[in-house]
Amino acid sequence: MTLEDDLRTTLQDRAARPASRPDPDLWENVAAGVWRRRRRQRAGAIGAAALALTAVVVVPPLLTKSSAAPIPATSVPPTTDWVAPAWPPVVFPMRPSWVPPDPGTRSVMLIGPNHHLSYEREGSILSAEVGPVTGSWEVEAESTHRSTVNGRAAEVHVSSTYDGAGPGDEFVGVRWRLSDGQWAQVLSMGPRKEPEVLRFARGLTAGSVAAAPPSFKFAAVPPGFTLQHESDNYMCVAPAATVSRDGSPGDGVCVQVLSERETPAEPPIVTTVNGRRAEFSTSTLTIELGKHRWLELAWEHGTTRLSSDDIVRLASGITVRS
Template sequence: MTLEEDLRTTLQDRAARPSAHPDPDLWENVAAGVWRRRRRQRAAAIGSAALALIAVAVVPPLLTRSSAAPIPAVSVPPTADWEAPDWPPVVFPMRPSWVPPGAGTRSVSLLGPNTHLSYEREGSVLSAEVGPLVGSWEVEAEGTHTSTVNGRPAEVHVSSTYDGAGPGDEFVGVRWRLPDGRWVQVLSMGPRSEPDVLRFARGLTGGSIPGARPSFDFVAVPPGFTLQHESEGYTCVAPAATVPRDRNPSGGVCVQLLSELEPPVEPGMATTVNGRPAEFHSTTLTIELGRSRWLELAWDQDVTPLSSDEIVRLAAGITVRP
């Protein structure tokens, strides 16, 4: 019996009945890059019950023990049916001529066909996104008006408050379209004024900004799979046909590194990956790496075209960078 058949037998009755704990929503991890998740986590920490943190699948006591042993070498080479990935590095295709003082730490992410640039400091976020898909405003505007950015008509959204806002913080969003049809959107959540946000937006012209080195290496991926999302500590791969259609991770598998686990919602099925203890749940596979680290793979079981055996094979070919 294959792992797929074992898992189907074990989880069949659970999948058929409603659960008080919904499956993890992958989009909540990456809706506007890692900064949005961090902002929600900060808000939850001060008692904002309306903000939902991602539900992470966890393992029984067997997997909570830390080990100092090194991570085993990858043992799943590319084969005729699986491919060694050859993805270009993630690059934001603009470079701002001016960034507000104290904007914070810079990061570059991939959101489907769009690329995302953000600056973050102590809950304040300034971001820019460019690509063929229209981004999300993230905040309901109290007022809207028009402006121009480098000769192009632009829509401006403003609000005096938003979830997680501190004293003096406000939301400013600017969206416009480039001559080649791509959309550009700038969002500010923090102490910056509308004139400062427009100055930053108008300075987004030539140049580029490379993303950081990815957190994970994939030895082999299923045929037709490509990089769908990449941000700090979070990577998703999916069938190439789905990537141009959505900024959301969909139809693929998302990988992240965890440093802590929560109590399990329900029992899973034990297995091993590269000799490491692992646990299958209906939409996650969690692998103990040792040194209080766990690798988690998450997917939407209704749309991901991979079997459980293929999920394990994908996991066995992932190397976590130091």
């Protein structure tokens, strides 16, 4: 399952959820979908309330007991110096000059090489995506036609229904190519009609929208690693070469804070990170933070080039922000 499949599933699940039920943040659910894919043995996502943090927690540096078996992959040589992250803050590289009335909560996130801006309210979703990778339409169109966005040829997809659509809801998608060669796309699920969606798309012009402060701070990362994914309470770092290809974390490592845990399928290897209990499995390192919270790092078993010591070194320099 690709990242776009996860996004599609999340969007459809959100649209199908009754408005009377409390909804976690859309993009946090998208991140949880990525997480589920990377942890194939484990199911379920943690909602916004379950991920809420009450304090800043620093995982103190350095491993004090390293009994974990090494991950069977080529490690960064121990003599190689790690580097302080130098990636820029996440910003959506355009600014909307107009948004529909009462659009909902705004969020900005990074998925691989593409940046996303979304507005979400009670199952109504309006999102924009910009980057070198073409986004997915998410919904099968009943009709398609051509239009223009700021003088650029655009493709428009429309459907009067989709999974979970309410009375009067419809899907509208607009995709066009920017003058610098990047792709831009706007998707709408909800009560908005095509003229409103096109107005929003045409209003995406020069400027930027900053993301909220990241949930985690990394003291150091392996050489060649950069930010691959950033959303609320979820971040991934990966080799820069893989980030440029698509939205999959690939051979990177993803981080989140859990407020509840599932029982491991197999007994984990227990170690400590500077006095904090930690558990290794084949694809996760989980560190107790106290107050029913755990810092969890996850990777795709058999693809990461980091050893268990590398994973611990990465974890030891992570600051969890409230």
